[in-house]
Amino acid sequence: xxxxxxxxxxxxxxxxxxxxxxxxxxxxxxxxxxxxxxxxxxxxxxxxxxxxxxxxxxxxxxxxxxxxxxxxxxxxxxxxxxxxxxxxxxxxxxxxxxxxxxxxxxxxxxxxxxxxxxxxxxxxxxxxxxxxxxxxxxxxxxxxxxxxxxxxxxxxxxxxxxxxxxxxxxxxxxxxxxxxxxxxxxxxxxxxxxxxxxxxxxxxxxxxxxxxxxxxxxxxxxxxxxxxxxxxxxxxxxxxxxxxxxxxxxxxxxxxxxxxxxxxxxxxxxxxxxxxxxxxxxxxxxxxxxxxxxxxxxxxxx
Amino acid sequence: xxxxxxxxxxxxxxxxxxxxxxxxxxxxxxxxxxxxxxxxxxxxxxxxxxxxxxxxxxxxxxxxxxxxxxxxxxxxxxxxxxxxxxxxxxxxxxxxxxxxxxxxxxxxxxxxxxxxxxxxxxxxxxxxxxxxxxxxxxxxxxxxxxxxxxxxxxxxxxxxxxxxxxxxxxxxxxxxxxxxxxxxxxxxxxxxxxxxxxxxxxxxxxxxxxxxxxxxxxxxxxxxxxxxxxxxxxxxxxxxxxxxxxxxxxxxxxxxxxxxxxxxxxxxxxxxxxxxxxxxxxxxxxxxxxxxxxxxxxxxxxxxxxxxxxxxxxxxxxxxxxxxxxxxxxxxxxxxxxxxxxxxxxxxxxxxxxxxxxxxxxxxxxxxxx
Numbered sequence: 276x277x278x279x280x281x282x283x284x285x286x287x288x289x290x291x292x293x294x295x296x297x298x299x300x301x302x303x304x305x306x307x308x309x310x311x312x313x314x315x316x317x318x319x320x321x322x323x324x325x326x327x328x329x330x331x332x333x334x335x336x337x338x339x340x341x342x343x344x345x346x347x348x349x350x351x352x353x354x355x356x357x358x359x360x361x362x363x364x365x366x367x368x369x370x371x372x373x374x375x376x377x378x379x380x381x382x383x384x385x386x387x388x389x390x391x392x393x394x395x396x397x398x399x400x401x402x403x404x405x406x407x408x409x410x411x412x413x414x415x416x417x418x419x420x421x422x423x424x425x426x427x428x429x430x431x432x433x434x435x436x437x438x439x440x441x442x443x444x445x446x447x448x449x450x451x452x453x454x455x456x457x458x459x460x461x462x463x464x465x466x467x468x469x470x471x472x473x474x475x476x477x478x479x480x481x482x483x484x485x486x487x488x489x490x491x492x493x494x495x496x497x498x499x500x501x502x503x504x505x506x507x508x509x510x511x512x513x514x515x516x517x518x519x520x521x522x523x524x525x526x527x528x529x530x531x532x533x534x535x536x537x538x539x540x541x542x543x544x545x546x547x548x549x550x551x552x553x554x555x556x557x558x559x560x561x562x563x564x565x566x567x568x569x570x571x572x573x574x575x576x577x
Numbered sequence: 578x579x580x581x582x583x584x585x586x587x588x589x590x591x592x593x594x595x596x597x598x599x600x601x602x603x604x605x606x607x608x609x610x611x612x613x614x615x616x617x618x619x620x621x622x623x624x625x626x627x628x629x630x631x632x633x634x635x636x637x638x639x640x641x642x643x644x645x646x647x648x649x650x651x652x653x654x655x656x657x658x659x660x661x662x663x664x665x666x667x668x669x670x671x672x673x674x675x676x677x678x679x680x681x682x683x684x685x686x687x688x689x690x691x692x693x694x695x696x697x698x699x700x701x702x703x704x705x706x707x708x709x710x711x712x713x714x715x716x717x718x719x720x721x722x723x724x725x726x727x728x729x730x731x732x733x734x735x736x737x738x739x740x741x742x743x744x745x746x747x748x749x750x751x752x753x754x755x756x757x758x759x760x761x762x763x764x765x766x767x768x769x770x771x772x773x774x775x776x777x778x779x780x781x782x783x784x785x786x787x788x789x790x791x792x793x794x795x796x797x798x799x800x801x802x803x804x805x806x807x808x809x810x811x812x813x814x815x816x817x818x819x820x821x822x823x824x825x826x827x828x829x830x831x832x833x834x835x836x837x838x839x840x841x842x843x844x845x846x847x848x849x850x851x852x853x854x855x856x857x858x859x860x861x862x863x864x865x866x867x868x869x870x871x872x873x874x875x876x877x878x879x880x881x882x883x884x885x886x887x888x889x890x891x892x893x894x895x896x897x898x899x900x901x902x903x904x905x906x907x908x909x910x911x912x913x914x915x916x917x918x919x920x921x922x923x924x925x926x927x928x929x930x931x932x933x934x935x936x937x938x939x940x941x942x943x944x945x946x947x
Contacts (some may be wrong), residue, residue, distance in 0.1 A: 281787055284783050284784065284787050287779075287783045287812070288779075288783055289775070291779035291780055294779075295779075296778055306739075385613065387934075392611050396613075396621060397610060397611025397612060397615040397616070397830070398615045398616050398647075398730070399613075399616070399800060399828055399832065400831075401828065401831035401832045401834075403831075403834065410811075412811050412813075414813075419811065419812050419813050421811050426592070490776075493776075493777075494776035494804050495775070495778070495804075495807070495832055496800060496803070496804060496828075496832050497610075498613070499611070499614075500612060502611070504774055504776075524876055535780075536776075536777075536779065536780045537780075539780035539781055540780040540783060543684060543768075543769055543780075543781060543784045543785075544768065544769070544770065546769060546770040546771055546780070546781050547741070547742070547743030547744070547770035547771060547772050548743070548772075549775070550772060550775075564941070
């Protein structure tokens, strides 16, 4: 087991980690929003992420839309998909025992994967639908940083600003925060609970689509099971940060990104077990601090 | 009324399958048709289908192919083999591409005493200690040796970064054989690890490139190789890649783009240099049907079917044990990938081809004999 300590390698790895962590954070937000409101772990979230990339791929290759319009279309469609999933699969079970909704979520995940296999085909597709500028590399000394890394970080930051505005500056956001505390009471206060929950799913799914598109630009390969591992990792990130907390999802995402990259960077011989490290971290967190880093108080919860 | 109709329909279905199942030889095909390495399954099956079209009968009976998808998954690989044997009653099984999957499925076939003939699993463990598992391709000690010699002599490499997929028996074995022969020839290696399904290799590559390797050897499958090549080029690597036969799939080029130019790989076949007459015929027929050049895996699928059919013919029976004996006594059989002789351990002894990706095309470099 050799330990590699080289300044250039370290800087390079910091950027590698930022880029991966940003993507985890974007996906984790969807998990945490839904959990915060409904106490439901939406296991189909990784597959919504996958559908988002397929939508973008087909909007551009089949409908010949320009890339930005294609991406926008995919984000909207994925939002719509999230809305429909909530309406068809989760809403009828809202008052059922929590385990029923959880199983429904797993079923939804399998359904979306099988649907993608049947409709889009099981063979990975190449996601080469974005302008070449996105795959360029900035060279700073000995460090080489893909432009996509900066785009990922900027997009992540912008989306979180938007989320903050939505939660703390709008009526819907107020209702979301209220629902996360107590659904019946919020409903008595005159808030349209169904509408607010729908908005949560739409926003969470749209975030997943953005993450999916950025993911596919970084790793240009689209296939029906691509959502499984990122979904699971984002779930771990959400738990590390404290599931239900938005700040937690962001911090957890970046922490997991750093953990994975640095373990591989410093201990290359353990690289094959990086997934195992992520899962061990999950177990440790659940054992010693099940609430995660950001212990949620009611006013922070979404 | 509706119920009666349904029963009548069911009866009809049952009878029609019964009457058809006479005079049919059922051969199972277990392949990854979906999932990570779905492209392998598709290519092999195209080869098998073509061979079936050209030679549809054996012992005066029609051959019926029963395709089962293992979703590129080890557990599923064992399930489909037992399904083919117990439910479909096949007399032999073609298939499993990835060595890990063949190992999982092979154990089931061994127990049921039904021959399993792999088109492309190259890990030595696949047939080791097995009576009923054989293959029509060369094995990894040879493939690793060929790659090491090529790296030292042709690429003039002194240092190599070796990437191993710890989740694949194929990759673990092949890396070891490459490292053994490369270091024996005076080379130095830096080992890096990953796992199939990984998409981010930036940390491993950053570490590997800090040693300035002359060549990067990746012993894995095309989805990871394509992404790794892409990320290596982004990190500033301009040298050659060298890989095993797991690289060859159209997706390597579709996903890897210009990053995989300068990638060399050891393979079983090149359509521009078929080793036999049968190989030429195969290329012509394949191109006429699929309008593209056949890959090594399509050629191996083609040979897999032919060897199985030839064995059934020589056995003169559909008894799986007799077919297995015939498979293991295959001598100098003319296939598309060369003359196939299967030794007493179930392994084929054949020459290897080295191909290179040039401008997005798989191009022939050289042939190396055992």
